[in-house]
Amino acid sequence: MSSSAMLLRRVVVIARASSSAVMGRIVVGGGGGGGGGGRAVETTTASSPRRTMTTIGPTGGPSSDHERFISEELYPEEETEGEWVGCYLKFLPPISTYSRGIEILYNPLFNKSSAFKGGERDRLRFRGLLPPRKMNLKVQKERALIEIRAEPDMIRKHIILEDIHDTNETLYHRILIDHMDEMAPIIYTPTVGQACSEFSVLYRRPRGMYFSAEDRGHMAAMVYNWPQNDVRVIVVTDGSRILGLGDLGINGMGIPIGKLSLYCAAGGIAPHRVLPVVLDVGTDNPALLKDKFYLGLQRPRLQGSAYYQVVDEFIHAAVHRWPNVLIQFEDFSSDKAQTILNKYRNDVLCFNDDIQGTGATTLAGILGALRAKGESPTSLGDQRILIAGAGSAGMGVAQVLYQAMIEHGRSPMEAKNCFFVADERGLLAKDRLARLSPEQANFARDDDGGLSLREIVNKYKPTMILGMTAVGGLFTEDLIRDMARHCDRPIIFPLSNPTSKAECTAEQAVSWTDGRCIFASGSPFDPVEMENGQMFYPTQCNNMFVFPGIGLGVTLCGAKTVTDRMLYVAAEALANYLSGEELALGKVFPNLSTIRDVSKKVAVAVIEEAIRTGQSSKLSEKELCDLDAFVQSKMYDPIYVPLIEKRTITI
Ligand SMILES: NC(=O)C1=CN([C@@H]2O[C@H](COP(=O)(O)OP(=O)(O)OC[C@H]3O[C@@H](n4cnc5c(N)ncnc54)[C@H](O)[C@@H]3O)[C@@H](O)[C@H]2O)C=CC1
Ligand SMILES: CC(=O)C(=O)O
Ligand SMILES: [Mg+2]
Secondary structure (H helix, E strand, O other): OOHHHHHHHHHHHHHHOOOOOEEOOEEOOOOOOOOOOOEEEEEEOOOOOOEEEEEEOOOOOOOOHHHHHHHHHHOOOOOOOOEEEOOEEEOOOOEEEOOOOHHHHOOOOOOOHHHOOHHHHHHOOOOOOOOOOOOOHHHHHHHHHHHHHHOOOHHHHHHHHHHHHHHOHHHHHHHHHHOHHHHHHHHOOOHHHHHHHOHHHHOOOOOOEEEEHHHOOOHHHHHHHOOOOOOOEEEEEOOOOOOOOOOOHHHHHHHHHHHHHHHHHOOOOOHHHEEEEEEEOOOOOHHHHOOOOOOOOOOOOOOHHHHHHHHHHHHHHHHHHOOOOEEEEOOOOHHHHHHHHHHHOOOOOEEEHHHHHHHHHHHHHHHHHHHHOOOOHHHHHHOOEEEEOOOHHHHHHHHHHHHHHHHOOOOHHHHHOOEEEEEOOEEOEHHHHHHOOHHHHHOOEOOOOOOOHHHHHHHHOOOEEEEOOOOOOOOOHHHHHHHHHHOOOOEEEEOOOOHHHOOOOHHHHHHHOOOOOEEEEOOOOOOEEOOOOOEEOOEEOOHHHOHHHHHHHHHHHOEOOOOHHHHHHHHHHHHHHOOHHHHHOOOOOOOHHHHHHHHHHHHHHHHHHHHHOOOEOOOOHHHHHHHHHHHHHHOOOOOOOOEEEOOOOOO
16 A cells, blocks of 8 residues: 555544544544443552543444554554554553653553553663563463463462562553453452461562551551552451451461452552551461561560550551541451441441441342342341351341341341351350350340251251351251251352351252252352253352442542441442342352442442432532443553653643
8 A cells, every 4th residue: 555545544544533632643532333432541640649531532443454454554553652442542641750760660550561662661761671572461461361371270370460460560450350250269269368378488579568566656657658649448457367267467468468459450449549558466376476487576466455556556647648548447356356347437437348348248149149039128037047157257247137127127126036146156145145245245046045057947947047157168968958958949158268168168058959059158169060950150259249349439439437328238239230140040149250340330329328428528419410430430440551751741
């Protein structure tokens, strides 16, 4: 083709780009095809909290191969600084930085590695510090997937992914978003359990902050060591109950890191706005106390007021530097978890994921299960609910289900009567009131204290059994067969994590109930082929389905606190997400691949609730008309944007 013909085609391409803005050689907007409506991209600088919003047009595809050929020839991909969508190059607002040279390559928030374009390599002074051939995000992802998939061992896969996390956050989150089904078990439960157990020996690079008992009196200053001004979400643990693995001390850092990866990938919070934290108050794990490679303080855990002072100092320091930050308490042992939540929940934007997040998620799963049985949500108050495990998770679930029953018109007494809560000493009843926490005492039965799980099943014929004991295999064949004898479609939720702690497996539940159970588990299980050849698809009842959306919602609307009603509407949004087809397949939670959309729906529900109840300080009624599009526009989408020197251009 002659160069004049090529030029002519270029003019046509530009002219077709309706409402296009043209900046240099970059065309904004797309032709036909794509999803209609503009999309807003939010950019931020890692070193500065300033943001720009630029609306870009519909993502139209190329109208012909010919057109694509011409455009790409004019603007070779490896040299243009934008994102190719078919034959169009989308304009992307640049990020400006004070960093230069090698510093940028070592900053995972900025680094694009082989995807840095020639212009950037010159502007930011690292030409020659990278191999010359340029790749794009797609090719980099393809290469990373080959490496991850070639590795059979889950912990090795985890190490590869976390290595990408530590070197290139854009690529890491792109991989998570595009392959959530495959990646969640690697970065989250069950593999994160092993990653925590081996955290000190696997430790490579710093991520997050540690506040130890030795830092008392310094925390208000220490928080300024964190390089980001705009932290929106902190996940904090004291490492005292990591999944069902017990006290792992600072090795529990893997949990805030994993949860925050989900905040970014599923909840659309930009990675420079999240901060994983461990409070190192010692450990009572005898193996760690004498492990020469353990990286935390080797002393018994602080107790009493000394312990609560550390928590208090940290919270005040964090809120002082980042006044609007959401603090998510995670994996605190049950003797402290509720006390801490009660102390801060009315004054600080915070929630406890194990208590409240698990409660909301399990409520959603139960509402889904009732739908699958052809029952209405109000039938929740007709259920007989056996909860095995009276810790944070068990009592959190009991409280949220109880509130939902009240919401649906049951009296407190009627609602309480639905519950049978048991721990390792059997059914909780008034005979041991003196040794129960207020939350446990609320659900103590009048009689039958100490009945075993099987005795409860055979006497009270529960319609569901929920496991939050961290005791792998607790749901025995006899127990589940008894459940199935008394109930046509028993709901069986072994929720303990990681997989080794699940009270039973999907295969066991299906086989012992002859395929009649409605099942969901905390950690993932593979589909099961039933005797009749039909497939059974277990889904995951894990708080990952609500916490990213709750975080996105409360931070976007500037909520002052996280209310019980916000958790309730989050559960409803999750339950409503399920389609009839999914329910027919036995699924009570959506596929993980939809988690980003689920999180958006949860965020919308939370924001609506905040606006309705006057909890929202940033959004008002007028934003309600297209909240879905608003939330979508605010969600972090990992793509490479051009980097420029801060000194040269300010955005
Ligand atoms: N799927 C999900 O989203 C979530 C799952 N979990 C899981 O739930 C489990 C429990 O977590 P927490 O409540 O924080 O722990 P926890 O240690 O506070 O509570 C465990 C409870 O189980 C009871 N228990 C122990 N042995 C028992 C037995 N043989 N029979 C009946 N009860 C027994 C204990 O007495 C205690 O009440 C963990 O494995 C955790 O990973 C926790 C939060 C969310
Ligand atoms: C999922 C979760 O938060 C836990 O197992 O603790
Ligand atoms: Mg947890």
